[in-house]
Amino acid sequence: MAKTVAQEFKKGLWDEIPPFRLVLGLCPVLAVTTTAENGLGMGLATTFVLVCSNMLVSLLRNNIPSRIRVPCFIIIIATFVILVELLMQAFAYGLFLELGIFIPLIVVNCLVLGRSEAFASKNKFVPSLADGLGMGIGFTLSLGVLGAVRESLGTGMISGVKVFGPSFEPFEFMVQAPGAFVALGLLLCVMNIIGKK
């Protein structure tokens, strides 16, 4: 069942959208989505790593002995993660302070390793690029939406702009850890209702 490049790209946006359909990479999904901006920043950082590692793994897939493929993937992924961390420190230090420890933790995000193992190591360069890009954008959108839901309900604002009327009383717990689970559960529920039709 050969899929077209466009299909490989599109599946990450809905059919296999990472946090909601594959339910992969939940640690950052729950931890950094206190605001829409943090969610998007984390998503973009992950997308960069995902696209780069997918491309490189796909290019090297015939040269990597299968018994040591996982250590090789980890080296590749870790390299790009440190690259992102350095670049973020140099050009977006404010975001780096917010995301902090979760940037190095992209290394152990099972979504990134999962795509290398399940897709890029078996497919050609272009489909792997499309897969990484689609999954990454899907991940970014999910984090952005989750962040926006939590930020708006938890603080009544998105990036400093009030979204509800003046009588709105913020649910403060939405920006704390339990709120992450509640928001994720509600979004999963909405996704399933839409998906059934």
Place this chain on the structure above:
Amino acid sequence: MREMVRMVATLTILAAAAGGLLATVKTTTAERIEQAVLDYVQGPAVMSIMEDVSNDPLEDRFALTIDNEERDFFIGKIDGAPRIVALEGKASGYGGDIGVMVGIDIETGEIVGIGITTHSETPGVGSRAESDVRFLTSFKGIPVREQDKIYIGEDDGDISNIGGATVTARGVCTAVRRAGEMYKNYESEIKTQVEAFAG
């Protein structure tokens, strides 16, 4: 055997390439990162200490190597003459190291103010050390040489405690004492460096 060699070779080449790439990026971004840390971490703390200085303390700074570590010193001028020097001390708090910028009046040797640079204290509890005015201002005016005063009240010192965050408050006191210690031990070097900024 051949497979073994191939595995070792693959990993070695991959790791070497990764190392080389990262070393290159690290050197090329080092300067920008230093600037970013200055703007985001040390900058706000320095500016909160030096309220009515006539210069830009982030511009007028020098570095000394103390205990194999390069440390930045920021100079605040009052009426054109260097008067305040700010340096950073570190100590462990409740959740890791706390960095504290300490401003010292070089003529009287008194603390003019402190500002927290980095910390990983519990949000809403220890993190109040950043903004608790009573706590922060209680450092003001203490001569940096009288180290036994830089303890919280419970430890027979002059510093107001932060309710519910004693460990953090103690950590900040230790960091301030360490900065004071450093200032005391290197006072002549610091003063020579500061004089270069006069006039």
